[in-house]
Amino acid sequence: MADIAGLRARGSAFWTQAAPGWIRHADRQDDLGHPLGAVALTRLNPRPGEHVLDVGCGCGGTTAELAAAVGPTGAVLGVDLAESMVAAASTRFPPDHHPVLRFAAADVETVEDLPGAPFDAAYSRMALMLLADPVAGCANIRRMLRPGGRLAATVFRDGRANSWLPLAVLGAAPHVAALPPLPVGDEPGPFAFADPARVGRILTASGFDAVVVEPHDVVMAVPDEPDTVAEWLIEIGPAGAAYRAAPPPQQAAARVATAGLLARFRQPQSGYRLPAGLWLITATAP
Ligand SMILES: C[S@@+](CC[C@H](N)C(=O)[O-])C[C@H]1O[C@@H](n2cnc3c(N)ncnc32)[C@H](O)[C@@H]1O
Structure with a gap:
């Protein structure tokens, strides 16, 4: 396993x-990805006037949901590593229309x-x-909360509970150039939090109290548009950059192969049903 500096890079x-x-797929992600975070939003129960942090906010859809919950007297900050996603979030939800909503690249x-720190609550979807x-990251989130501040987050469970998830990279890989390194073991990636005991240890070592890790199953209902669905899942995953750089015939082959692998989740005319197995993580800052 690479060292921490290598994993960060x-x-x-x-x-x-x-x-x-x-x-590119931000609106689709907000719409179709909604079930992946809804339970954490409900459990966090952001109240009017609260200050809330959205960790790894992506293009800001969940940050906007949090802003609607805290209302005009509250404040929400979305934080993400990717500067271009933060810029996109600020464009999608401009400050003059969303005065309680701010984004930061960090x-x-x-x-x-x-x-805006200290926050009353922190939220994170995936x-x-x-x-x-993860201990340094969660400790930093805890440090940004006021005493008694709440955390509610969702992450994927393991590959068995999310068997559709690797199919886009498997479908696209033979048709595009080399992919970035894929995670192994506990390295950061979709299934790095598969073991709930490890998740509990990370949150406890980060200084959180009342740590609870509970399973939650959802189904993402996706329209019956195989080409679009294949492209969406390829483009948000590890094959995305290589796919965008590939010539159109290779892109088409990648979409066809991915759509073929996803066919088992398709109900013609009705659409796709992608079952997602999540951990709902809740905790409190002492
Ligand atoms: C799987 S995406 C989820 C995005 C969004 N929460 C959603 O559900 O649509 C994970 C996001 O976490 C961000 N991220 C990863 N590591 C991060 C870090 N150390 N600090 C801040 N954001 C991070 C990524 O840039 C990415 O936007």
């Missing part, structure tokens, strides 16, 4: 190259201060398992 490079796909593991040093 790898994460930064990965999210810089993945960002164009996330930006590595949540190492950032020393964030505007980002904590991507931290190079």
Whole structure:
């Protein structure tokens, strides 16, 4: 396994190259990805007037949901490693239309201060398992919370509970150029938080109290558009950059292969049903 500095550099490079796909599909991600974070939003229960941090906010869709919950007297800050995603979030939700909403480009593991801290609550959808040093990252999130501040986050469980997830990279890889390094073991990646005991140890070592890690199953309902669905999943994953750089015939072959692998999740005319197995993580700052 690479050292922490190497993993951080790898994460930064990965999210810089993945960002164009996330930006291109931001509306789709907000819509179809909603079930992946809804339970954490409900459990966090952000209240009018609260200050909330959205960790790994991507293109800002969840940050905007949090802003709607805290209302005009609250404040929400979305933080993400990828500068271009933060820029896209600020364009999608401009300050003159969303006065309680702000975005900042920062590595949540190492950032020393964030505007609006200390926060009443922190939320994260599908980002904590991507931290190079998860104890450092979660300790920094805890440090940004006021005493008694709440954390609610979702992460993927293991590959068995999310069997559709590797199919885009498997479908695209034979048709595009070399991919970035894929995670092994506990390295940052979609399944790095698969072991709930490890997740509990990370949160406890980060200084959180009342740590609870519970399973939650959802189904993403996706329209019956095989070519579009294949491109969305390729572009937000590890094959995204190589796919964008490939000539059109190779891109088409990558989409066809991915759509073929995803066919088992398709109900013709009705659409795709992608089952996602999550951990809902809740904790409190002492
Ligand atoms: C899987 S995406 C999820 C984005 C968004 N939360 C969503 O659900 O649509 C993970 C996000 O976490 C961000 N990220 C990864 N490591 C990070 C870090 N150390 N600090 C801040 N953001 C990070 C990535 O740039 C990426 O936008």
